[in-house]
Amino acid sequence: MVRPIPYVDLAAQFADERATLERLLIAELSEGQWIAGAAVAELERRLAAQLGVAHVIGLNSGTDALVLGLRALGIGPGDEVITPPNSFVASAASIVAVGATPVFADVLSCQAIDPLAVERAITPRTKAIMPVHLTGRMVAMDPITALARSHGLRVVEDAAQAFGSRQGGKFAGTVGDIGCFSAHPLKNLNAAGDAGFLATNDDDVAQTVRLLRSHGLADRNTVTMWGTVSRLDTVQAVILSHRLDALDGVIAARRRNAAQYRELLDPRHVFHPAPVEDQFDSFHTFVVQVDHRDELQRHLADHGIGTSIHYPVPIHLQPAARSLGHRLGSFPVTERQAGRILSLPIHQFLAADDIARVAATINEFFR
Numbered sequence: 001m002v003r004p005i006p007y008v009d010l011a012a013q014f015a016d017e018r019a020t021l022e023r024l025l026i027a028e029l030s031e032g033q034w035i036a037g038a039a040v041a042e043l044e045r046r047l048a049a050q051l052g053v054a055h056v057i058g059l060n061s062g063t064d065a066l067v068l069g070l071r072a073l074g075i076g077p078g079d080e081v082i083t084p085p086n087s088f089v090a091s092a093a094s095i096v097a098v099g100a101t102p103v104f105a106d107v108l109s110c111q112a113i114d115p116l117a118v119e120r121a122i123t124p125r126t127k128a129i130m131p132v133h134l135t136g137r138m139v140a141m142d143p144i145t146a147l148a149r150s151h152g153l154r155v156v157e158d159a160a161q162a163f164g165s166r167q168g169g170k171f172a173g174t175v176g177d178i179g180c181f182s183a184h185p186l187k188n189l190n191a192a193g194d195a196g197f198l199a200t201n202d203d204d205v206a207q208t209v210r211l212l213r214s215h216g217l218a219d220r221n222t223v224t225m226w227g228t229v230s231r232l233d234t235v236q237a238v239i240l241s242h243r244l245d246a247l248d249g250v251i252a253a254r255r256r257n258a259a260q261y262r263e264l265l266d267p268r269h270v271f272h273p274a275p276v277e278d279q280f281d282s283f284h285t286f287v288v289q290v291d292h293r294d295e296l297q298r299h300l301a302d303h304g305i306g307t308s309i310h311y312p313v314p315i316h317l318q319p320a321a322r323s324l325g326h327r328l329g330s331f332p333v334t335e336r337q338a339g340r341i342l343s344l345p346i347h348q349f350l351a352a353d354d355i356a357r358v359a360a361t362i363n364e365f366f367r
Ligand SMILES: Cc1ncc(COP(=O)(O)O)c(C=O)c1O
Pocket: 061, 062, 063, 064, 087, 088, 090, 091, 132, 134, 158, 160, 161, 181, 182, 183, 184, 194, 195, 196
């Protein structure tokens, strides 16, 4: 029996930290301040310091970071926001949630939104561009920022997969007006449930998002605007603070695994975008593009190797998107990639032997 190589291993993560987390969580629960406890403010302060931004606001999810961020920018019915169709559904869904229209722009071979397609998609209704730092690899932000500046648009970075990634010394989520992060269990910086946060240097946006996350309550009895409930739980803040201490090690392990894959995988059959100079990728996922993807995925499963696909059906082809009027052929690069992408195991509990086995199993499949 070959040893399985799971795509993710959250049980291993918990086993590693169990003793410390038990102590921290019992102490926090004993305080009784389960909503808006001191741990939330402390985490927000640490995240803001690490990212080098004025404000980080803890929220219920990365999706809510996008929704509340768009709302705080005043984006709503009649407005358009440009975003790629190859993301997790939350990117486009957040635009729909505020009553605006997602306008898709196709992507480049590296899966990042194509700035030329963004430019072609701009109309008089466009209010913002939402680039997505898919896989933890940052979209080249200079062309996006230049387009936003010349057309008077806002930039909302979907950095859900990219906490810790950098480009030219700037962290993902700190280049645009707003950066939106997910701390979903499968992210590099992960909570034990749903969690997310928003980063911004804009004082007005920060103040509005703080109000929106808690029913617009300026104090216990004064509702200044219609809001929602989207606070980061105190227990999740405790877990995230603890995991933030370990994050550099987690990202370093993922980067090591990625470098080993790049060295071992046969480039004649397996495409992975080359690293970009002056860019630091956090490798939320390691996505290769291959022919015969489904057969390869089955072959790997037969050899005990777990993989995933992010994402097999582009957003514009989802049943929910029917009213937007797209069809097969609307975004050819995204559509072609959807049939070729495969996410390989990259997590921090894999040994060099595991990566070597995955790579050898893939190369052998193509031989
Ligand atoms: C690109 C992207 N955007 C947004 C989200 C939404 O984050 P959450 O699941 O925390 O709501 C995710 C999460 O998977 C994501 O990958």
